[in-house]
Amino acid sequence: MSQLNEKSICENKPLTGTVSRPNRGKRGEITEDAELSEGEIRGVRVYVVIPNHLCRRAGIAATWIPIDQIAIFPYEKKHMKQKDCPSQFASQSVTSVFHLRHSVILFHPILRKLVNESFGVFVSLQNLSANKPIEHRLELLKLSRQYRSIIRACLENLQEEITNSVSDNADELKNYVTILYSIECIWHLCEILLIDVGPGNIILPYLLEWVRFHFPKYERNAATLFGGDLIGLESHPEFWDTIIGLLLQGRINIVRALLRQHSASDSNTFKLVDRVLRAMPVYDVTTGTPINEFIIQRQHWLIDVQAKIDAKLFVSDINLNMIMKLVVGDEETWAGIQRTRETWYEFLAGWLFFTEPTVKPFELGEFAKNSIEKMKMKNRLKQLDKAILAVLEYDLLQVINEIQSMTDNGWFVSHLTDLLYHSGRLSNLEQEISSFSAKNLRESFVLNYGITLMGHKSLWQIGLSYLDHCPNNGIHAIELLLPRIPLENEAKTKKIVYEAKQRNLNHIAQSVSKAQGVISMNHGRLGNALTWALRSQDGPFTSFLADKFLKEYIKSGTLVSSDILEHLGSWILASDRLIFLGKFYEFHKLYQDKDYxxxxxxxTSLxxxxxxxxxxxxVLLLDTIPLLESEELVFSSNDTFTIMHCVEEKENLPELKDKVEIIRLAAARNLSRALIFEAQLP
Amino acid sequence: MSSSVHGTFVSEKINKIRWRPDPFDNSHYFITGSVDNDVNHIKLWDFHENQEEDDIYPFLVSTFPYCGDVTEIQFLNADYFVTSSSSGSMAKIRLYENDIATVGEDGTINLLTAQSQNAVRTIANADSSSIHCVIFLKHNEILTSNLRGQMKVWDLRSSSDKPQSTFMLSGDQVTPTSLTYHPTQRHLIIAGDDLGALTTWDLRQNTYPVNVLNAHEGAISEVQFHSDYPDHLFSCSYSGEIWHWSAKTDAVPLIGIENNETNVWLTSDDVKSKLEVFTLMPTLGKPINTLDLNRNKVICGCDNEAIYLINGITI
Incomplete structure (x- = not known):
């Protein structure tokens, strides 16, 4: 389902109809901005209803507006055989043009922080792999954590905004929170399994950490319990639930602490449970205990606990009995608690902690599927579940496939793929799958993301940098997109020109300069237009402008914007017409300074x-008259001959019709003066 | 003392940033003006210096929507400031006490005062190119620079609409992007330009530059002398660099007896050897649009939609 949304426009015009604020276009039509609110939709047909009467009757046509919009307008299709006449729908009244574009959640002010901040990390990552191609696992881990902390900060900002904001956009913000939360959850797991591979292939402690991080509920509950009234703590409705939750997260110490607050904690059963839990062997890779020794220890402990359960030592308290059965991995008891678990992966971590503490990374996939089976969730898997399962199965392509369809406009998939690519994880796939290129996969995501950003008024520079890091097609995309950024003022033009020059795209810099020149020209600022034309090094455009100067002179008799013609230096050589204009200006100035x-x-040289x-x-020939007639003799006989020659050549010019005789007379008089003067010379 | 950098992402590109003047010269309020947003903003911020935590973060005090890009902000006094917008014509402004000079892409110079709504004087078509910078040389004299690098001195007392004198930044049509004068020697003018060079003039003598320093990689977006320590200059650029220039201590004699030329900037040859340059911040390669100084605190606004406070610079 899609809808047309209102897009805020700077101008304040009243609302008309059901759609947006109309914004009067250049030719008197009304352009209306609509937004496709469905976010990224892949392979799904999206219907947008254009709420316009004329569109419905006449039919519509659409055209692209760079960089990311489509303009939709009423249009009547005509056949070749139809008579060429005005459409029956043509009218004098205003017509609407609709602008349609994807809504990009990344353009929300809070998410823009995410875009900008993660850009910094992205750049460090590119620099890192450019400098040290091997052995940078720790650095990668650091960067991965930075990405995650940026997401976390963004989540915090969103939460803050939700609590502060008025209700109308709270739903939208909550939607962002859900998306970002999922992203962070998957990223964290990827970081554990794919980037930070701990020593000895021991994965469980990290997995538990991940679960604790994403289900902080129990820890929070425990803190509340401890913070409150400690007497009769077990009567708190959350007491046992919290204990089970913490147990599944492997927080044995907190479980024991909570149990000690139970009013019956002095009883033998409680003491026994405490002893059992304290004695539970937990594998710690840093102590250097050999794994076999740990397995034997654990085996002993299990037999011991099982014997105690069989001896019915815990039956006095149903909850304690259940805890003991859980820690020895009693299938039936585990089956009993699984319906109270929120997610299958929370269940999985707990199950592994008590039954398979030395689980190897490659076994995770199987266990994960088992958990899903047990929780009967196979047909109810959400996108997040699927992505997590794919990570646990180490199916990278599936991971990328899942996260690609998240509605975050490609932020996640491009950054994660990029990170995985630089960690070398993706190149392993190249050997498994023929015709798969990790480099191309990464590039396609980064390219898409960069292009999305290029469509934004402010983020285009960030987008450019992403495109810079696409070795195959980045520069071509820049070549196409950069000149399509709207030129709003000279400051922006200069930034675009700067970016083009940075990338040695001189032709882009020149065409943008020329476009700015045309804008100046249309504003009637000929001098400024000429400056931009010179920067664009476009000879014909320069000539065109020089012509305008000269024609203006013919019309008004004064040279406009004469200050532009000073200090031109070698730039004057840009076009013949400009050379002429410059020379003519020089002539004019000397004449005004009375240097005849x-x-x-x-x-004469002109x-x-x-x-x-x-x-x-x-004009030039008429300008000779006052000089020919001046008191001081300024033209030599040769000069006069040149003038006369020109006059004879151009005598048919309509503008000179009645002036030719005057010039001839003046030339003849000057010639006589010159000849007499020259004859006197020694 | 080593400096520390605190960055804050503000979700909009900052085009101008200014400390609010403080009676005890210890500003912590500042104003930002944004660019390239659908609706731009003028925002007032306060830098909380939290003694317990190391972190210093700006706290948003208030925000105002603004039509067009904010192209300049100048404080009249601690309570009032003047801004200019691109919705006019890409105007730039400079103040002399309560007098305000504005210039823009339309090539017009307007003179205003803070007391009156109407322009005191307008020089229409003062320049056929866009005027990009303006500064007051004296209360009655302004210097403008245009897109082509023509620098024009205007005498405001004269009724003529022609500049008093014109000189060029360089022969190559380079645009000056920022003008400033020395805090104690107002005749010393420095211009930063499109190509990242700093050009110095001594306007007492002639209109040829005293020296030209090739500095930044990209266009210089703003140059400022430190008002309390005139030997220190700060510049930032499109290439994302923010630099602190200071005179080498051994180059400046304690008592100017042997050397009358105590101002390093006016030495015509080998000026580079007399200066030290410090990079204040690692660069991201995105333009830094603006900077402002107060005591040993520098703030700057960058095109990655962040503002940075650099605290404790060595002066």
């Missing part, structure tokens, strides 16, 4: 050059 001789020199635009001939 200098002005005349430039004018006339004899081949760079004069057609439409400007008349």
């Amino acid at each position: 001789r200098g002005a005349a020199n430039i004018l 006339l004899s050059s081949k760079i004069i635009p057609k439409y400007f001939w008349s």
